[in-house]
Amino acid sequence: MVGQYQLSLPVHQTTLKIQAGPVPVLRLKDWAQFLINGNHSHILVGLVRPDWRREEAILDSFWKRFRSQFPGHPIFQEADQNKLQLCKTYPMLFHGDEGRGRKHAAYLVMNFHSILGRGIGRSHRQKPIPWLKMLPNYHGSSLTTRFLYTALPKTLYSGCNEQVFADILDFAAKDIQHMFFEGVVDEVANRGKFHMCVINVTGDWPWLVDAGSLARSFRNVQKHKTQSRPGIGVCHLCAAGRPGYDFEQINTLQPTWLETMHALSPFADDSSPSPFFHIPHIQGEVGALFQFDVFHTCHLGVCKAFLGSALALLSEAEAGTNSDVRFQTLTDKYLSWCREAKRRPWVTKLTRDLIGWPASTSFPNGTWHKGDLSTTLMLFVQVQFERYGDSWSPMLQEAGAACVSLNMFLQKLYAEDVWVTPRAARQILDHGFDFLVRYVRLARMAHQQGLLLWVLQPKLHAFHHLIFQMRPTSSNALVINIVCFGTQQDEDFISKPSRLSRRVSPKPISACERVVQRYLQAAFAQWVKQGYITQPKPGAV
Numbered sequence: 001m002v003g004q005y006q007l008s009l010p011v012h013q014t015t016l017k018i019q020a021g022p023v024p025v026l027r028l029k030d031w032a033q034f035l036i037n038g039n040h041s042h043i044l045v046g047l048v049r050p051d052w053r054r055e056e057a058i059l060d061s062f063w064k065r066f067r068s069q070f071p072g073h074p075i076f077q078e079a080d081q082n083k084l085q086l087c088k089t090y091p092m093l094f095h096g097d098e099g100r101g102r103k104h105a106a107y108l109v110m111n112f113h114s115i116l117g118r119g120i121g122r123s124h125r126q127k128p129i130p131w132l133k134m135l136p137n138y139h140g141s142s143l144t145t146r147f148l149y150t151a152l153p154k155t156l157y158s159g160c161n162e163q164v165f166a167d168i169l170d171f172a173a174k175d176i177q178h179m180f181f182e183g184v185v186d187e188v189a190n191r192g193k194f195h196m197c198v199i200n201v202t203g204d205w206p207w208l209v210d211a212g213s214l215a216r217s218f219r220n221v222q223k224h225k226t227q228s229r230p231g232i233g234v235c236h237l238c239a240a241g242r243p244g245y246d247f248e249q250i251n252t253l254q255p256t257w258l259e260t261m262h263a264l265s266p267f268a269d270d271s272s273p274s275p276f277f278h279i280p281h282i283q284g285e286v287g288a289l290f291q292f293d294v295f296h297t298c299h300l301g302v303c304k305a306f307l308g309s310a311l312a313l314l315s316e317a318e319a320g321t322n323s324d325v326r327f328q329t330l331t332d333k334y335l336s337w338c339r340e341a342k343r344r345p346w347v348t349k350l351t352r353d354l355i356g357w358p359a360s361t362s363f364p365n366g367t368w369h370k371g372d373l374s375t376t377l378m379l380f381v382q383v384q385f386e387r388y389g390d391s392w393s394p395m396l397q398e399a400g401a402a403c404v405s406l407n408m409f410l411q412k413l414y415a416e417d418v419w420v421t422p423r424a425a426r427q428i429l430d431h432g433f434d435f436l437v438r439y440v441r442l443a444r445m446a447h448q449q450g451l452l453l454w455v456l457q458p459k460l461h462a463f464h465h466l467i468f469q470m471r472p473t474s475s476n477a478l479v480i481n482i483v484c485f486g487t488q489q490d491e492d493f494i495s496k497p498s499r500l501s502r503r504v505s506p507k508p509i510s511a512c513e514r515v516v517q518r519y520l521q522a523a524f525a526q527w528v529k530q531g532y533i534t535q536p537k538p539g540a541v
Helices: 028-037 041-045 052-069 074-080 159-181 205-212 256-260 294-316 323-341 371-391 394-415 422-448 458-469 488-501 508-530
Strands: 014-018 021-025 089-100 106-114 146-153 193-202
Touching: 014 159, 021 146, 021 159, 021 508, 028 041, 028 146, 028 159, 028 193, 041 052, 041 089, 041 106, 052 074, 052 089, 074 159, 089 205, 089 488, 106 159, 106 488, 146 159, 146 488, 146 508, 159 193, 193 205, 294 323, 294 371, 294 394, 294 422, 294 458, 323 371, 371 394, 394 422, 422 458, 488 508
Parallel strands: 089 193
Antiparallel strands: 014 021, 089 106, 106 146
């Protein structure tokens, strides 16, 4: 019935032969051919209906702004030599992560998507939309904004099949190169040749380490004070974490590691780097391909570390004979505020377990995995500071001010479009930097008082890098918004093939094929719902 009534997206499937058998892959080339031939390319620039002239104008404007910030990118050399047209080249990202498959086993899902989209919900829909609109790619169903590359269970790329992971990445890298150098031709409307340029590889930090074969990451952080071997570093972009370059140096805009940016190879083995090494990138800055994600870095990283200590202190400030009573009082205040603010609380109780604080002999750190819970708790702490901060202890007052700065950083960031003016970028940078300064101050206060609070994690260093990305290169140069590399929509997308994998054959190879087939069917339904694909009405000739 699917074939007879055309109930699936007609994207060509390519078979990749691995050790266990053939795995279906939806190449970027085939997605591009489908989008161009089907007159769906407007989706890649965030338009709701085809408009070729506006689409080309948006792309041309995007690359002009991109050139002012990244003049060394090889796409401009290709354009200057008339090998591609910038007005027909789409800026793309490649994302990967593991979802939850059958029996809670990891299920790898990889996808492509455009940087440009329809904005971030209502905040952008309420604004007047300019003709040359360039909004982040968050709004809409992830089945229409994300394009599956492949999906497979852990058993097919681990253990004796470990080489399969590198083979899949190598296949993706060659596909990306083809769309950059060769492109595809419009076979229907004869609009010429179109290209796609994958600017960055995005995802959470573990994915970046695995996909990039990175030598330096959070996995190398020194865990013991008396460790004899010198640290090899915690960051693929710089020497932070190596002797003389403390990654905890986050309260300055002139850290010592800044002079080492891109000075070291990011790869664990230079003779066998990641297949993504071959993706076109700025010469000498291959590490910049692997982009830190604001969602995992802030909402599921820095915010959790900050909130763990903040909620611990807030609970201690409540009246009660033991911690359970104090946390219950704090819970009552939290749930009351959620009802007042009309926000979903996500949890029914604030407890020691929630903030990972079994005893005062360990550092508290949030244990949740819901980014919106971090957002809600941050707003709750800010409201408590604004209402009762005058009676708080000096440390809690400093925490309240830090909370306000981080909230302002995130709110201003998510309110901006793809390109941020220098003035707005400096304001965002100032809020983020003010938070880091206050966080270090809190850590020192806790150390002086003998308290295990305000843990200094490598994600604070990643956050420091994100702040530097918002620094304007000149007084009139626009800055690309780091929100564009956020993965909230990708996280939603990953759950869909992962869920499908739990409803098909348990045989790994058969499951891969069935997941891709059912994904294309589910995506087709969403494309029809959004009006991207129209179907004839019943009874129409």
